[in-house]
Amino acid sequence: MAKRGGDDEMVAGAESLRQFTRLSRLLRARDHSKGLNPAQWEALRYLAIANRFSNTPGAMARYLGATKGTTSQTVLSLEKKGLVSKQAKSGDQRQTGLALTDTGLAILKGDALAAFADDIEALKPKMRRRFSRAVSDLLASEIGRLEEPSFGVCNSCRYFREVGNGEASHCMKFSASLSSADEMLICVEHVAR
Numbered sequence: 001m002a003k004r005g006g007d008d009e010m011v012a013g014a015e016s017l018r019q020f021t022r023l024s025r026l027l028r029a030r031d032h033s034k035g036l037n038p039a040q041w042e043a044l045r046y047l048a049i050a051n052r053f054s055n056t057p058g059a060m061a062r063y064l065g066a067t068k069g070t071t072s073q074t075v076l077s078l079e080k081k082g083l084v085s086k087q088a089k090s091g092d093q094r095q096t097g098l099a100l101t102d103t104g105l106a107i108l109k110g111d112a113l114a115a116f117a118d119d120i121e122a123l124k125p126k127m128r129r130r131f132s133r134a135v136s137d138l139l140a141s142e143i144g145r146l147e148e149p150s151f152g153v154c155n156s157c158r159y160f161r162e163v164g165n166g167e168a169s170h171c172m173k174f175s176a177s178l179s180s181a182d183e184m185l186i187c188v189e190h191v192a193r
C-alpha cells in the first residue's frame with residue numbers, strides 16, 4: 001500500500017507540473033496585448049514593484065531570469081514607446097535608474113493578468129494561504145538552485161531595522177531611510193533573516 005501511495009503522489013506531482021507549465025504558457029500568451037510582447041509586460045510589472053536600489057537593467061535581468069542583452073533591448077523598446085524613462089542614479093553616474101512614465105503606469109492598469117489575480121483573490125482563504133505557501137516554497141527552491149537573489153521585501157530582510165517612535169525605518173545595507181511605501185517594494189539586495 002505504501003508503494004501505491006508513493007506512486008500516486010508521483011503521478012499527482014507530474015500532473016501538477018503539467019498543469020503549472022500549461023498555466024504559465026497560457027498566461028504568457030495573454031501578454032501579447034496593447035502592442036507589447038511578454039518580455040515588455042514583465043519589465044513594466046517589475047518596475048512597478050522594484051525599489052529604488054533595484055530599478056536597474058542588471059537587477060531587472062536577474063529578476064526575470066533574462067540575459068543583460070535581452071533586457072537592454074526590452075528597455076530600449078519600452079523607452080521608444082514612451083513607457084519607461086532612464087536617468088543616471090544620483091551618486092553614481094555610471095548606473096542607470098529606470099522609471100515608469102505616466103503612460104507606462106496607465107498601460108499597466110490594463111494588465112491582462114489582472115483577471116488571474118482576481119481568480120487568486122476569489123479562492124477560499126485557507127486555499128489561498130496554502131496556494132501562496134506552495135508557490136513560495138517552489139520559487140524558493142528554484143531560486144536556491146540557481147543561486148539568484150530572493151527579491152523579497154524589507155520586513156523579512158536581515159538589513160532592515162525598525163526605528164520606532166513614528167520615525168522612518170532604516171536599511172543597514174544602503175544606510176538609507178525607508179518610508180512605509182519603500183518597505184512594500186522588492187529589492188535585489190534582500191537577504192532573508
Ligand code: SF4
Pocket residue numbers: 051053152153154157158159160161170171172173174186187188189190191
Ligand atoms: S532592508 Fe533589505 S530589502 Fe530593504 S532596502 Fe535594505 S537591503 Fe533592500
